[in-house]
Amino acid sequence: MKKIIILLLAVVAFSFKTKAQTFHVPENYTLKEKADYGKYEDDVIKGIDWLQDTPWPLEEQKRMETNVFLMKWIQGSPTVSIEINGSVAKMTEKNPQLLMTFMGGYTKYALQNKTAFDKNKANQAGVKAVIDKYVVETDHKNNSLLNKLTKIDKDGKLADWMTSDFNKTK
Template sequence: MKKHILLLALGLLTCSGAALAQTYSVPTDYSFQAPADYARYDNQVIETVKWLEVTPQGKEAAQRQAANRFLLQWMTGTPAVSVQLQDYVGKLVGKEPDMLMLFMAGWSRYQLQHPDEKDAVVLNTEGLKTVLKGYQAGGFKRNKQLETLVPLQEKGTLSDWVKGQLKG
């Protein structure tokens, strides 16, 4: 019986990314005028970030572009989030605007879910985790720098690496 439950749970976990990709739809007809307008879309922001990080780059390009546009408009005006980009991020993601968006999206999602968090190491680490998840989902050009960060994330030492980048 335990084997069946374990297999069922494993099956659900492996299918969850595909299910999210099939059920996600980009918010439309949104308007950001007042702070309350931004807060109204908090759940959609979180859902959008989840979709972006599990959907391989190059798949569903029109939907990805609309999702990026929605997030960018939300990020630039929301009082709930303030993303700060460091030089190392630009060097790490290179000429991949979708990776830069993943970084900002991951930071935003985490700060939205943890409104009292102000620690730059934590917020940068969360942004990088989202970049790594998106990179591992596929579709991006090979990035040796990101590939060296995957084992750090797996070992739980990614934040130590980030801390070193922020000092430099």
């Protein structure tokens, strides 16, 4: 039994490592025309996944380049528009890396749900990405709202919180 558990852990660790290495920041990308953004949608999703899967202390240069690429794409995108409200600001104030995590979760949802886009579900995807990243990053700074949201999410009540409280935090 122990050998099976060790083997499973090794497979999971290996698959995480290979997944994290599969993204490459596009070189010499151009984001000027509306059509330019569509060409990079797959790269945007891969970059978001890479940031989500890669621990903060690893590959700092690639993390910075990925953040720059994603921020430029999100800021100029003709199809994705993100509003940062008080709840998002409060979630990310002590761990500013989580702001890109929120925008990534929102953007990924928007790109994967173009025909049935729902702003509330996009915000929830962003919040869920923040919670998931906060939980796995061992060197995060403590955040009382995220501690509360982690419990709410574990209890399966994140959608309820989104409906009742997401737009109320100032």
